[in-house]
Amino acid sequence: MLQSGPVVSRVGLEKHGLKNLGAVHWNLDAAGLYEHAIRRSEGKIAKGGAFVALTGEHTGRSPQDRYIVEEESVKADIDWGDVNRPVSPEVFERMYQKMRAYFQGTELFVQDCYAGSDPQFRLPVRIINENAWHNLFVRNMFIQPPKEDLRDFDPGFTILHAPGLQSDPEVDGTRSEIFVMVSFERKMVLIGGTWYAGEMKKSIFSVLNHILPAKNVLPMHCSANIGPNGDTAIFFGLSGTGKTTLSADASRTLIGDDEHGWGEDGVFNFEGGCYAKVIKLSREAEPEIYATTETFGTVLENVVMNKQTRELDLDDQRHTENTRSCYPIEFIPNASENGRGGHPKNIVMLTCDAFGVLPPIAKLSSAQAMYHFLSGYTAKVAGTEKGVKEPTAAFSACFGAPFMPRHPSVYAKLLGELIEKHGADCWLVNTGWSGGGFGEGARMKIGYTRALLNAALNGELNHVPFATDPFFGLTYPTECGDVPAKVLNPRESWSNKAAYDKAAANLTARFEKNFAKFEEHVNDAVKEIAIRNSAEVKAAE
Template sequence: MSTVNQKSKLTDLFAQETVMKNLSVAELVEKILFRKEGRLTATGAIQAETGRYTGRSPEDKFIVEDEISKEKVDWGNVNQPISEDVFEGLYEKVIHHLGAQDEIYSFKGFAGADQQYRLPIHVLTEFAWHNLFAQQLFIRPTAEELVNHETAFTVVSAPTFKADPEVDGTHSEAFIMVSFKHRIVLIGGTEYAGEIKKSIFSVMNYLLPQQDVLPMHCSANVGPEGDVALFFGLSGTGKTTLSADPHRRLIGDDEHAWSNRGVFNIEGGCYAKCVSLSREKEPQIYDAIRFGSVLENVVLDEETREPDYENTSLTENTRAAYPIENIDNITQPSIAGHPNTIVFLTADAFGVLPPISKLTKEQAMYHFLSGYTSKLAGTERGVTSPQATFSTCFGSPFLPLHASTYAEMLGEKIDQFDANVYLVNTGWTGGAYGEGSRMKLSYTRSMIQAALEGELNSTETVTDEIFGLNIPTHCPGVPDDVLIPKKTWKKESEYQEKAKHLAKKFHENFSKFDGVSQKIRNAGPTYK
């Protein structure tokens, strides 16, 4: 099937009277309640449940292998290939399925706050609440932009269409397929709205590097003097908490890009985790969840309709989607200059990484490629002790190109714009998980502040003998002994054992990277 035919079928579907086009938030809320897709909460947000799929389904995500993608995509377990025939067969069925619905919902908007690099997108959904989700998370067009909108990528979502693996060539009833040739994302069989958001992020991770723009899975903020900071980190490292600073304006909380013009947010909203959310701990997020926001799999009090953020009976992956404008302290548009400071956050449960260390460019590329943090006992079934986990570039599931593409771009931009890079351990000190204690948040905040204000640039450092990291010997607001990990342990021999254990894990993980220079490999820990 040609690209022209694909577009023709979409055009025919879009012309149907059943398509509700760029409805307002209030209109979508009315549709959701009328169709009983969700419920109105006491805060005015919409609560919806996603059934069986309460998170992304990476084993059901595919990229169509064709003449455009074949030589560019880094094929493997993350980027699974699927044939054009399978994609086109499912595409026909999904379009037919949507065409038979009483109503479907259309949102046209953008990904990318910088107009020079933004991607005009079209999100076509079977559920009204999925369209509200898209409207809150992507960049909403002005009336003039909507009239002149020329779609460059389309997401087609049909949750109630379930694939038959034996007939359709999928792994299960669910599928998320990206065709870069036809510029279509096809989603079916899963009601988890996060697939819509992350599929477009994957698309941007494919397209932007071809324009010499580095896409990044990070949060970003900007200080009163225009100084920009990026915060990379996997779940549980403190990325959201540490980037939410009352003295700095938020650029965005999750997806950004770095061009020769500066940093810009890819999204127009936030998709925050809700487990144990409280106004005391995270007032900005708590107060942002109001009319038009979407609460995903959050349990409600049946009498008051108040969200119960402690209740994880549906899933621990409870989420809130809301427009970035619901946060008071933001920069608009979500664009800023080049980063002065880059922070890699890790929650090291082995208690051996320094609480803060300054990285060379090669070390930055090494730790960017590694994307290390720890899984803790009790967080996942079967995890009984701390486990090292690595996610390439802090965003492995969303990288269609070879990891070295992103790492090399980062290295070039660090050089070009003279950014300082720090590795910050928000995990354990004085021993591993179960023996030591979690790093005090007040210490971490003091270290971040010192890094942002340049107070560590001229501070004396010592080099860690195993990890090769340059550790400041003094930081305002932090006891000197806390800065050197082995000084916090009761027995140095036990520290050495754990440190060598983690160094080995780094080496084992890094062995998968082909084509990485020896200089970058040498920037990792020493393991004997």
């Protein structure tokens, strides 16, 4: 077995049963991985230096193909169901042996990384890839240990990633040819059948989401930044709501764009990089993220490139709307050096309301914050997902249900305790539609959203009048700088007020139906929010 790389751990691959391999490249930097990726024809280099790779048929996560091994030590803690699908230890072992056999004589790329910038809670992770570009992806996304740590690096979890290995559903007991299997007892993740790189980062997020609550740390699907006065803000939100965009604010220091923990010392980033959605990315609106698409070391997933000029077309969605830029966080000029911040002063919950009925910003009571955290609402629109023909409400508990192994109430309880202890202000921000729903109204201007967020974070909204929305009971500002008053009041932004009332009642009913499954897990104050919304639905009917 030929080993190459600047530092090789003394704890080798044999620990994981991997022997008789081909060349193994350990902890190569971006330049070295570029060389191997080009040699192996894994992608192309774009003008500016980014590496462009295609993921083929699978251009996003495959949540129905994600499994957790049903092991005695963890099975009582897992919220089993459609999100956390059980698989037997025997099936895991069968796929593990298949992967070992598949790797025989194969050239492999290994990165030893940390997940978690707080030394108290970081998880040492080893990622073993059959492709160089996937290895560059994880090098960008996770935290690079100091060289002295690499010599005795002992992984707490290992990812074995073999996109060329497909499972046989009839033989292996899987749903499809894709498999993402997590074993907490064996501290391993097996990923096969898909080239989509995001499966690796999200699998470790799921691992931390199981481990950290037992240590009294809240794992969060959120971005985070720090203001000039040292005030930390966190931004919850599902894909497409603006989590990455809004946290990359030149006036604030970026802690991270996607996954964080909140513990006794404050907020800390799980990652060392960012994974930004770049479809229709604008240099004018998002200059910091746009610049990463023209930088050596960035991995661009499914982005269209002119074969002759090597110029990118970020508006072209021929491969997918889910085009991505993966880059080290230091590519953002104002990124934090240590990935950590204090206890949040502001908590922002982002939603993309395609029905156009939620206000662009509303201040939440602690009970409302818990209600909306457990609801995790956003909306899908036509063209973003196969089969979606019209706006569809989507509820993802804790704004990250696919990655939460424990019951949502576990995370909600932790959040509620932290809000109460540290007195954070909570806000609901709608980055979706205004003046009508999708197809009639217009997407909220990012300038308005930034102005409202800045006013919330710097305290300006503490000195303006507020009104209360009759359908959701949300309090919203009636004035804020240059943002038009009719934009602040969603009903006034609609020309057809009766149509607004109908749409608002419809969405309120969807909230009510979704929240029913959480009512037995919340306190009386949160139940009151649900009861009030239910009363509004009945009144509208």
